[in-house]
Amino acid sequence: MEQSFLRYRLFIILAFTLVLYTGSLLLAYLVRFDFAIPQEYLIRFLQLLPAVLAIKLVVSWFLGVFTGWWRYVSMPDVVQIAKATLLSTLLILAYAVVVHRLHLIPRTVIFLDGVFGFVFVAGVRLITRTIRESFQALHQQVKPEHIRRIFVVGAGEAGHAIARELRLNPHLGMQLVGFIDDDPIKKNTTIQGIPVLGPCRKLNGLIEKHKVDEIIIAIPSATGKQLRTIINFCNESKCLFKVLPGVGELIDGRVTVQQIRQIDLNDLLGRDPIDFDTENVKSYLQGKRVLVTGAGGSIGSEICRQVMRFNPAKLILFENGETPLFMIEQELAKSYQNIPIVPVIGDVRNRSRVNVIFDQQQPQVVFHAAAYKHVPLMEANPAEAVNNNVQGTVLLADASDYYGVEKFVMVSTDKAVRPTNVMGTTKRIAEMYVQSLNNRSKTRFVTTRFGNVLGSNGSVIPTFQLQIEAGGPVTVTHPEVTRFFMTIPEATQLVLQAGSMGQGGEVYLFDMGEPVKITTLAEEMIRLSGLIPYEDIDIVYVGLRPGEKLYEELLLADEGVLPTPHKKICIAQSVTPPHEQLVEQIAQLVNDAKILDFQGVGRGLKQLVPEYTPTQNKKLMSTTNQHP
Known part of the structure; x- marks a missing residue:
């Protein structure tokens, strides 16, 4: 039966539409002549009807x-019907003037015919949809005891879409009780029959009054600060809450109930979507042989994923760890079967290995993300930090220069600014060497400097998650410690963007937004786990670790800043010693590291980076204490 209907669906619709159009013209004559059409006008109706229908x-x-399904009719369909009606009315009027000179065809009839025709055609479709939705709601009805009462925060477009979704999907067992919105104009209005009850500050009382079980935050454009404010009101009410993804995730513009998810730290930190200049990035990556060091790490692996989107001629994965290399190679090979991927196990500190790789693979673009990054570990192992972060960068940069690499992009850190630790100091030396080599090389050497990335291997967030799962306590180094954060995809996109802009010698700084208190981060993570800070999970302060400081910086005092066309990227005007001097001092530093002369390493670091001031963290350490 259904297949037969589908086969003859168009003919049925055409026939039914002819009946509607005939009825609209007849009703127009009836209304015009008070339902008593004179004989001569009735004849004119019959003469006019074929042309009107055609x-x-x-x-x-x-x-x-005729192409849309009546059961799914929406506002764009109604607009299209209105356009067809207006154009038809104008053509019928033109026909009446030219052919009949409006003789015995009142213009009122033509106008009324257009109005009735639109009402009939659009009305039938809307009635069909209403009946279908009512039947579906009745058929999918959930038992009252299983229905969750819902508030939607945000009475904008996303809120409208959520309301429509909940109405069309009663099997979800969610009853929308009301909207919460801070816009005073919307207060006491209704949207799809649902009232706008008031602003967020009254959320607690409204939840209690309307016995609400869950809150959906439907403001995709909300900043992290705005979202934190809303969540604070939700936390006060002790009501469950979820969020619709931000605009950066809603790429196709569609909003569905399935996209509603738990709040995560990316939402709270509120990183705005990147203005990614795809064409400029594509111009230096498409068809090029690209090498990524540290390809199995958090940043390195994401660089690999992003680079593959631009169809390079070949991607060389340079990684010291066997398992991380295997994982990223398998992932990329599955997604990009037509792009050659060369997995290479090797150490950036091995000159012979580096030179062989460059000689065999002939990379044109190099992203250098391999480095030791854990501050306390490098304080305990300064020689290894020098060998990897300094000597490894020197060998890679020299090979890039010798083998004619077009562009070398180095990933650095905010800890290289006024460093108080070995890790940051070694990265600053690597920055200086890359810049100085740029002055004498055809290769364009570019440095990117940014802060912490959310969820990177061994970072604070995975550590907090494990501590929360274990029942606490969550350990924070100091009550006032702050850090800059961005997401891994955001950091990687900015690295690629900076690489496309770099002409050589620049140190690019990324807009990291506002610094975040680690204590605040810990509190929010506990709340996101459905627990209460200091009640269910304690937060304990353990003192700054070796090499750590309270606040990170992105800029030295003597570094000026130049803007770039990208609003989230600027250039630090960094001063670099002469290349020959750097080569000599780095050679001595590396030699001291190889023979494990730790005093020599300390002197070398201070000589190369005079602003390096090792912290005496025993003075900064406080006795382990708990939040009062």
């Missing part, structure tokens, strides 16, 4: 009025 059918067909 014009309306042709116009409706041309504008696609």
Whole structure:
């Protein structure tokens, strides 16, 4: 039965539409003549009818009025019907003037015919949809005891979409009780029959009054600060809450209930979507042989994923760890079967290995993300930090220069600014060497400097998660410690963007937004786990670790800043010693590291980076204490 209907669906719709159009013209005559049509006008109606039907059918067909499903009719469909009606009315009027000179065809009839035709055609579709939705709601009805009462925060477009989704999917067992919105104009209005009850500050009382079980935050454009404010109100009410993803995730513009998810730290930190200049990045990556060091790490692996989007001629994965290399190679090979991927196990500190790789693979673009990054570990192992972060960068940069690499992009850190630890100091030396080599090389050497990335291997967030799962306590180094954060995809996109802009010698700084208190981060993570800070999970302060400082910086005092066309990227005007001097001092530093002369390493670091001031963290350490 259903297949037969689908086969003859178009003919049925055309026939039914002819009946509607005939009825609209007849009703127009009846209304015009008070339901008593004179004989001569009745004859004129019969003469006019074929032309009217032909014009309306042709116009409706041309504008696609017959292609939509009535059960899914929406505002764009109604607008299309209105366009078809207006055009048909104008053509019928022109026909009446030219052919009949409006003789015995009142213009009122033509106008009324257009109005009735639109009402009939649009009305039938809307009635069909209403009946279907009512039947579906009745068929999918959930038992009252299983229904969750819902508030939607945000009465904008996303809120409208959520309301419609909940109405169309009663099997979800969610009843929308009301909207919460801070816009005073929307207060005491209704949206799809649902009232806007008031602002967020009254959320607690409204939840209690309306016995709400769950809150959906439907403001995709909300900043992290705005979202934190809303969540604070939700926390006060002790009500469950979820969020619709931000605009950066809603790429296709569609909003569905399935996209509603738990709040995560990316939402709270509120990183705005990157203005990614795809064409400029594509211009230096497409068709190029690209090498990524540290390809299995958090940043390195994401660089690999992003680079593959731009169809390079070949991607060389340079990684010291066997398992991380295997994982990223398998992932990329599955997704990009037509792009050659060369997995290479090797150490950036091995000159012979580096030179062989460059000689065999002939990379044109190099992203250098391999480094030791854990501050306390490098304080305990300064020689290894020098060998990897300094000597490894020197060998890679020299090989890039010798083998004619077009562009070398180095990933650095905010800890290289006024460093108080070995890790940051070694990265600053690497920055200086890359810059100085740029002055004498055809290769364009570019440095990117940014802060912490959310969820990177061994970072604070995975550590907090494990501590929360274990029942606490969550350990924070100091009550006032702050850090800059960005997401891994955001950091990687900015690295690629900076690489596309770099002409050589620049140190690019990324806009990291506002610094975040680690204590605040810990509190929010506990709340996101459904627990209460200091009640369910304690936060304990353990003192700054070796090499750590309270606040990170992105800029030295003597570094000026130049803007770039990208609003989230600027250039630090960094001063670099002469290349020959750097080569000599780095050689001595590396030699001291190889023979494990730790005093010599300390002197070398201070000589190369005079602003390096090792912290005496025993003075900064406080006795382990707990939040009062």
